[in-house]
Amino acid sequence: MIKNLIKTLQKSTKQSIDNKEIILDKDLPKNITALKEIYSYPDNTDVQFRSLHINGLDKTAMVVFISTITNTKIIDEHIVEPLLKNQLKDSRIENIITIQSYKKKNNMKDVLIDINTGNAALFIDGEDQAYLLNVTNFEGRGIEKPDNETVVKGPKEAFNEKAATNISLVRKRIKNEKLVIENITVSKRSKNEVYVAYIKDVANEHLLNNVKERLKALDVDAIQNLSLLEQYIEERKHSIFPTVLYTERPDRAVSFLEDGYIVLLMDNSPDSLVLPATFWSFFHSSEDHYLRLIYGNFTRILRMAALFITIFTSAIYVGVVTYHIEMVPPDLLLAITATREKVPFPAAIEVLLMEFAFELIREAGLRVPSPIGPTIGIVGALILGQAAVEANIVSPIVVIVVALSGLSSFAIGDISMNFTIRIIRFIFIIAASLFGIYGMTAVFTMGLFYMVSLKSFGIPYLSPLSPKYKSSKDTLFRRALQNEIFRPGYVKPKDMTKR
Amino acid sequence: MKILPSIGKILCLIMLIIILSGCWDKTEVEQLAYVVAIGLDKPEDEENLVEVSYIIANPEAGNQAGGASSDEPPQETISFTATDFVSSKSLANTVISKQITYDLLRFIIVSEDFAKDDDFIRWIYDATKAMEIRRDIRLMVTEEAPSTFIANNNPKLDTRPHKYFELIFRRGNDTGNIPPSRLDSFFRITEGDANVFLAIYGTTKKRQNNNNQEDPDDLLAGELEYTGVTNTTQFAGSAVFKEGKMIDKLTIEETRIAFLLSNELEQPTEILTALPDPFKDDHQLTTRISKEGNIDIRMKLNDQKPTINVTVPINMEILTNHGMTEFTEDNKKRETLEKSFEKTLNQKFEEFIKKTQEEYAAEPFGWSLEARKKFRTIPEYIEFDWMNTYPEMEINVNTKIELENFGRQSDLPDLNEMRD
Structure with missing residues (x-):
């Protein structure tokens, strides 16, 4: 009976849509x-x-x-x-x-x-x-500073929720007739429109068709914004690594456009999606190129160090203290031992406890209404740090280790990649607590295999590092702007050279 | 009914297998007793047993972190008889509350009596079997039984045992008072069967210095006369091991000569010694001696009587000048000085080489490694038999001294003028 009811309901909705024909x-x-x-x-x-x-x-x-x-x-x-x-x-x-x-x-x-x-x-x-x-006038806010991808040096405009404004911000930066902004309606009921931006004589035709087909193939009633669209069009929905870059900076989106990438814009989204994305596009920030060569590369080194510190410090501590004590210099080992003497938990539990507490502070700090925000910081730092040590629940060295890895995790600006490394950190801690450094090595190797196997819209995730493509070699380090003469070969641009 | 289990179930099973197969050699740092040094001695009239002594470091000593600081002693010692120092680990747990680990082991202390025993080598090779024991730990010989040594050794300032031993051995090495004495080179030299091995010599007993009072460097551990409120332990000189058995002791001076004549031993950075002043007989000049690169060894091994010509390049700094002779500006005087030092050093080198040839019939310098290059195949080298040929060799030493500087202020006042 219920089935019948649903059927009639479906029929009526179908009819109301048909009425419009x-x-x-x-x-x-x-x-x-x-x-x-x-x-x-x-x-x-x-x-x-x-x-x-x-x-x-x-x-x-x-x-x-x-x-x-x-x-x-x-x-x-x-x-x-x-x-x-x-x-x-x-x-x-x-x-x-x-x-x-x-x-x-x-x-x-x-x-x-x-x-x-x-x-x-x-x-x-x-x-x-x-x-x-044409008399459209949607209400919305004006152009403001970017909240998430802040820079010290460089433009400070961010996308807002009006697609027209966003397109205008892009056009302001590319004054060229070859910049095409196509319009595709992606949902049936709410008729949400996606603007596909690309430079016609640079972007690869095949890639463009791939993106457009994926957008047209969507069969949903409503997709409110790009954050949701991202999840509809990405390839591996259960993967731990993000494969679509999400940026709120028009300058960043434009620099990708100029390299032959495709940018999606949408109403109600204060951001843009960049397709395809490689690991490096999540690792980089726009400021890397705004700063002078040496300074830019210095921040890149810092960021890479922070990435590894986040992933490995807690895990190495657990692994070394439980399986490889001969690796630790005597003074440090005795210091660790002394602080652990009165702690009731095994090292692995101790570290997991603190990491979990750190994640709690972070999540609570994000959700807390801003008037009581500072309180959370004080409570978190004081209660969980000082008091836990004094009560012999955790050892002071663990506080240092967890604080270091937590602090370093903020150096990765991209929100998706940030989640990735925070989750990976837990996998490594568990591997280290079960098998020591051996377990970490195994997980790391498997992780590398997985990363190499990933693709974003047909582009290998680690390119141009592996597999190798002709490009400006903007991976871990960047080169002087005069030497960055090639567009990335893996997006197969129609025009390879930038000059 | 489904025959194939769902992927979720398979994943759960894999996770369980991983978790069950993990953690098999897990240890928690606070549940271990860290042995810093092992002492080995031969108990009287017990053929197959050794007396094992442990110095166990207390991590809590002097530590302020994590609440109240404790007033526990920095170390705990125990001596008992066991079949070897591997099985002794579990035996010690009748007294010690935590699991004994050799992960922090840095020193093996052996009594002189035990080191001179023919069977010593059987016990020391246990160290190659134990997984935890590192090969770069040091071998030390004490005059008394290790248990007595451990009981008497009571450093006043560096109370934590691992720190004390590490600091005093490193400094001893830098000044050339004691040899590096690493366990892996002990095994290498013993198995190479061509040289003698030098181990650290130390004691807590005081002994009368029966050598000449003229040369204060010519002493062994226990012979330095000193007063004051400090530790009674002395580390000085070396114990000579030939074929895995101790045969003699070297004084500080002889140990330093062994350093200077060797390309193999890790070089000391600061040999400070006094040499006779050629201008004033009753005064001495303090010098800092360092070797300038490797020594040059020329060998002629094919002859009836093999000869070795050794050139030792030495840099020298003059640190004191009690004779107050003005030689910084005077080329001739400087040459006389160099000649005189070269003569003194040559003489000392030759005396020591003669001693090694006659008394030990083997050298501690590692020249055999140099000699191997002269042979095309290993059987040829083995046939040559370095150890047995060494005592008959003719060895000429030639020292080349370069005077580097004469202290911060090179000029000294003229005493005669001052006191006229």
């Missing part, structure tokens, strides 16, 4: 009735139907728009007023209204899309088409 009629009242039914007028309060009489043509007309997402002032001044004041008998509608751009559609489905995106539809009695007039 109407061809517009010459009879104005018929069109309006259909529209009013579709929009549940007058229950739907912000849908406006403004009927008027064009004196010159002696025709009734109807302007349909959603008042909350349109610029009503423009509707007044450039649509309603000219139409009402018109006295000429044989002028055409497009010559009466003084709006920037318009199009004509005779299909109800297309009309609805435009009304829903903030345009006004003008129906004239006796015409089987509607004029769709």
